[in-house]
Structure formats: structure tokens, C-alpha cells
Amino acid sequence: MQIYFERICGSDYDIAPELSTNSSSLIYGEVSHNDIYKIINEIKSNESNFLDIGSGCGKLAIYLAKKLNVFVDGIEIDKNRYEKSNQLIDKFDLFDKVSFINNDFRNLYFGNYDFLYCCNLVFDQEDNNILYLKIEKEFNGIFILFEYSNKLSQYFIKQEQVQTSWSKRVNIFIFKK
Incomplete structure (x- = not known):
């Protein structure tokens, strides 16, 4: 699985031309999916x-859908990364467990989910404030964030x-609402 991930996701750091490259919210980095899996487990x-x-x-x-009994939706604003996501669904035949949405998280209702994950370290303050507000108003369940908020x-x-x-080691914060 890892080799296929590397091959299909080699240009993850590219940003679709229609998106502003001035936003820190478009920075891309990888988090160990195995570390996240262990924490969830x-x-x-x-x-x-x-x-x-x-x-x-x-x-x-994809990793969580294969390892856990969960349905996973991913929301990604960048069209290039979104299209790569759909290639992974096809490759691993997970149409019944995974779907991806090419949109801004601000346009998605969080109330349909009971587990939320966001590497919000790269979000600017405005995006983080909107994320926190949506969690407060719409979400109930467990959520993992990389940026702590009082x-x-x-x-x-x-x-x-x-x-x-x-x-090698980045703090994450686990919450339950």
C-alpha cells in the first residue's frame, strides 16, 4: 500500500492554479497514518x-477505512489532491467506505459525523476560528486537532x-464533545 501511495501522491505539494498560493491553509504535509490509527484504536x-x-x-x-470499521469522508479544497484521492478509492475498491468532497470545510455540515480529524496547524487564525465555531455549533463526538484552542x-x-x-514528534490534541 505504501509504494502505491508514494507513486500516486508524488506531487501532493502542488497547489491547483485556481487557488491562492498566499494562504497558509494550503500547505501540505504528511502525518503518520499508523500513528493516527494507533491513537484511534x-x-x-x-x-x-x-x-x-x-x-x-x-x-x-484509505488507511483508516481498511483498518477500522468506519465510513470516511475526506474534504479537500485543492482539486489536484482531491482527484488523487479518488484514484486511491478506485485502486483499493473502497467506494462503499470512503468518499471525497472537493470543497471548503466551511461549506460542510459537521453534524453527520461522530469523529473528526483535522491537521489545523497550517490553518490561519480565521480558518481556525471558523473550524472551532463549527465544532461548537454542529459537531458531537471525538475530534483530533493539531492546534489547541482554549x-x-x-x-x-x-x-x-x-x-x-x-x-519526528508533533503534539496532537484529542477532545470529546
Whole structure:
């Protein structure tokens, strides 16, 4: 699976020309899908509808759909990465467990999900504030974020670390609402 991921996702860092390259929210990096899987497995949650915000080319979504009994939606604003995501669904024949949406997370209702994941470290302050507000108003369940917010402190469960393409150990924050 890893070799295919590398082959199909080689140009993940390219940004579709129609998107502004001035936004820090379009920066792309990889997070160890195995580290995220282990954390989710340790939580032992019964959640079954998983949302990956900023899903990139879909590696985490595909990995979790194969390893866990979950349905995964990934939302990705960049069209190039979104198209690569759909190639992975085709390759791994996961049409019944995974879907990808080419859109801005602001346009998606979070209430249909009970597990949310977002590597929001790259979000600018405005995007993070909108994300936190949508979680507060629309979402119930477990969520994993890379940027801690006092606005969500009442839901905080614990802090873990994961390996990423930019650092061997990055803090993540797990919440339950």
C-alpha cells in the first residue's frame, strides 16, 4: 500500500492554479497514518462516521477505512489532491467506505459525523476560528486537532504525539464533545 501511495501522491505539494498560493491553509504535509490509527484504536471509540478535514490525497482516509470499521469522508479544497484521492478509492475498491468532497470545510455540515480529524496547524487564525465555531455549533463526538484552542478546552481529553513529514514528534490534541 505504501509504494502505491508514494507513486500516486508524488506531487501532493502542488497547489491547483485556481487557488491562492498566499494562504497558509494550503500547505501540505504528511502525518503518520499508523500513528493516527494507533491513537484511534486506543480510544476504543464506537464512532463510525469519520471526517478528515483537509484530506490531501486521501492516504489517511484509505488507511483508516481498511483498518477500522468506519465510513470516511475526506474534504479537500485543492482539486489536484482531491482527484488523487479518488484514484486511491478506485485502486483499493473502497467506494462503499470512503468518499471525497472537493470543497471548503466551511461549506460542510459537521453534524453527520461522530469523529473528526483535522491537521489545523497550517490553518490561519480565521480558518481556525471558523473550524472551532463549527465544532461548537454542529459537531458531537471525538475530534483530533493539531492546534489547541482554549475555546474547546472543556472538551479536552488528552495530548499525544505523532510523526509527520516536518517533525519526528508533533503534539496532537484529542477532545470529546
